[in-house]
Amino acid sequence: xxxxxxFLLDSIGALISFIFLFGILRNFQEYFGMPMDVLDxxxxxxxxxxxxxxxxxLFIRNNWKPFLTIVVVANLFYTILSLSYLMIHYPELxxxxxVYFVGEKFILxxxxxxxxxxxxxxxxxxxx
Numbered sequence: 001x002x003x004x005x006x007f008l009l010d011s012i013g014a015l016i017s018f019i020f021l022f023g024i025l026r027n028f029q030e031y032f033g034m035p036m037d038v039l040d041x042x043x044x045x046x047x048x049x050x051x052x053x054x055x056x057x058l059f060i061r062n063n064w065k066p067f068l069t070i071v072v073v074a075n076l077f078y079t080i081l082s083l084s085y086l087m088i089h090y091p092e093l094x095x096x097x098x099v100y101f102v103g104e105k106f107i108l109x110x111x112x113x114x115x116x117x118x119x120x121x122x123x124x125x126x127x128x
Contacts, residue, residue, distance in 0.1 A: 003064045004057050006118050010071055011053035013111055018046035032097035038085045045078055068119055075112050
């Protein structure tokens, strides 16, 4: 996998999260149970991560490891924040909401695992 591809993968994942959080969960909030202000925070972060990762995909040519490290840290921050919201608002969440947020974390942690593996096993100054 080329270094650019990992940024594209991350941006697609963040875009999917943004679409679900902003476009679906906000419009059907009663079926998921997560408060609207929490969905706003999480969807904003997902939108910012989409833009950052896609910009890295488009513009980073060399020395991409520092940027991927930022992506990994941001994804871990999002995961911790989202899990915190899950615990805080657990009584309000529906089964569908719990399944969505737990499932999202498993997928995101899988992507983070790929990113970390890529950071460890790839040379850092290759042509993207």
